[in-house]
Amino acid sequence: MIILAVLGLILGILMALAAVALKLLGLKPPLIFDKYPLKGLFYRVKYWIALLVLRRLRYRIYHRNEELLGSEEHLAKVDRPQQLSNDPKSYDVVSFMAANKDGQKLLVTLERRRRGVLKAALYLWLPESGLFSSPNLPDMVHFTTDDGAESSEFQGGGFHVFQEASMRVWRIKYCGALKSQGPEVQNVPVDLDLRFESSSAEHFDYSRDLSSSLIADSIAREAWNEKFYSLLRSVNHILEKRTHYEQNGELAGKVTLAGRQVPLKMVGFRDHSFGTERCLSSINRYVYFALFMDDGSSMVVGSLSQPSFFLSSLKVGYVCSPAGEYHPLTGSNFELYSYGEKGTPPQHQNFIVRTEEREYLVQxxxxxxxxxxxxxxxxxxxxxxxxxxxxxxxxxxxxxxxLYRHKGGRPQDISSGDPSWYRDIKRFERSLTLLEEEGADVDFVF
Incomplete structure (x- = not known):
């Protein structure tokens, strides 16, 4: 009886200590601008716990399955345009960013959504001519099929982006008009035909290759409450719902602007993202840099604030060597609250990032x-x-x-031209928000 009593006492003490520990780990850290958490009192303990869990999770999901995940069959499956699921938030995005020593720059992004909705943007910066953009910007929405039928490729609004060789070659075509920027805005007829080619199938997978130390740093700054533990229990399910990878390569071809041919040859990368978890309405802010150096190297630096996903201050990125080797960033002093927090991005930025091998001063x-x-x-x-x-x-x-949150909605003079079926869907979605608490995040279908 005495032994049982002692064991009961020890168990009770352990349970009390565990409850106190959980209570302490759930303390809310100090916040900057009520959004960005600093390192709390138990940051170091939480950091090492998060790092251990992340490494174990990544080993189980990725590293012990490297042969399968690196096979030609698997890479071909994830690289092609994805079949959108029945989930109304299903998406498939392909983007290209590129630049060269002459200062020419190109950005193309196409996002496929259900029922033939395509969100697209094109920017072309030529130092001698200025900036050109796709004519419907700042709105990105295109309707590519009749009566909201499904679409299976990145095509519409004058765009056609397609794969020629899995994880190696993609083509970018655009035929239509681009809008010039300046004192007089003009629509210029354009025919663009570019080929993106990567020297190998190597790529940077954000779920697999991001620095575990950067993710652990972000998680350790959060309050570990019941909502956090609930999210942690479903992390496998969440990872299955999103894929995001980038691949460096060369972009070459020509663009004809109002009858004038301009050859383009740039260093750049291709981004491919798909899944069902891409809810911009829950993102507070992000800043993202894609930089291409004259020595053939490139760098991606990002900072994301998504408090609803317990990532209020997550740094991301990598350095890609001229030989195509990817080195994840392990540290960054770029803080969102120091750069454009009031809604106007700065014209100059200086910050420092690190990999395991080297430190970089970025200007x-x-x-x-x-x-x-x-x-x-x-x-x-x-x-x-x-x-x-x-x-x-x-x-x-x-x-x-x-990127900033925007609460002004899509203007009536733009949305009035939408197909009736799309207007009905948006009207229904807005009616659902009336059931939500004021200020709650709302995940829109499109």
Whole structure:
């Protein structure tokens, strides 16, 4: 009886200690601008726990399955345009960013959604001519099929982007008009035909290759409450719903502007993302840099704030060597609250990032910028910047994106031209928001 009593006492003490520990780990850390968490009192303990769990999780999902995930069959499956599922939030996105020593820059992004909805944007920056953009911007929505029938490829609105060789070659075609920027806005007839080619199937998978230390840093800053543990229990399910990888390569071809041929040859990358978890309405902010150096290397640096996903301050990115080797960033002093928090992106940015091998001083100078709205109801506002840069003394060119929440909706003068079936869907979605608590995040279908 005495032994049982002692064991009961020990068990009770252990349970009490566990409850206290969970209570302490759930304490809310200090916040900057009520959004961005600092390192709390138990940050170091939480960091090492998160790092251990992340490494174990990645080993189980990715590293012990490297042979399967690296097979030609699997890569061909994830690289082609994806069949959109019955989930109304199903998406498939392909994007290209590129630049060269002459300062020419190109951005193309196409997002396929259900019922033939295509959200597309094209920007072309030519130093001697200025900035050109697809004519419907800042709105991105195109309707590519009759009566909302499904579509199976990246095509519509003058665009056709398609695969020629799995994980190696993609083509970008656009025939229509581009809008010139400046004192007089003009629509210029354009015929663009470019070929993106990568030297190998190597790529950077964000779920597999992002630095575990950066993710652990972000998680350790959060309050570990019941909602957090619930999310943790479903992490496998969440990872299955999103895929995002980038691949560096060369972009070459020609563009004909109002009868004038302009040859293009750039260093760039292709981004492919698909799944059912891409809800811009839950993202507070992000900043993203894609930089291409004159020595053939490139760099991606990002910072994301998505508090509803317990990633209020997540740094991401990598450095790609001239030989095509990817090195994930392990540290960054780029903090969202220091750069454009009030809604206006800065024209200059200086920050430091690190990989395991090296530290990089990044200096940014903006040359031009434009605005577009993302989401079926303009949930987000994106400033696209076209920049010159210097990284550890090496010159380069590139792109920057600053995303902010936007609550103004899609203007009536634009949405009035939408097909009736699409207007009915959006009207139904807005009626659902009346059932939500004021200020709650709403995930729109399109």
């Amino acid at each position: 940014i100078q903006v040359e031009a910028s434009a605005v577009r709205y993302v989401g079926g109801d303009w949930e987000s506002k994106v400033f696209n910047q076209f920049v010159a840069c210097t990284v550890n003394g090496v010159s380069g060119q590139g792109h920057a994106e600053f």
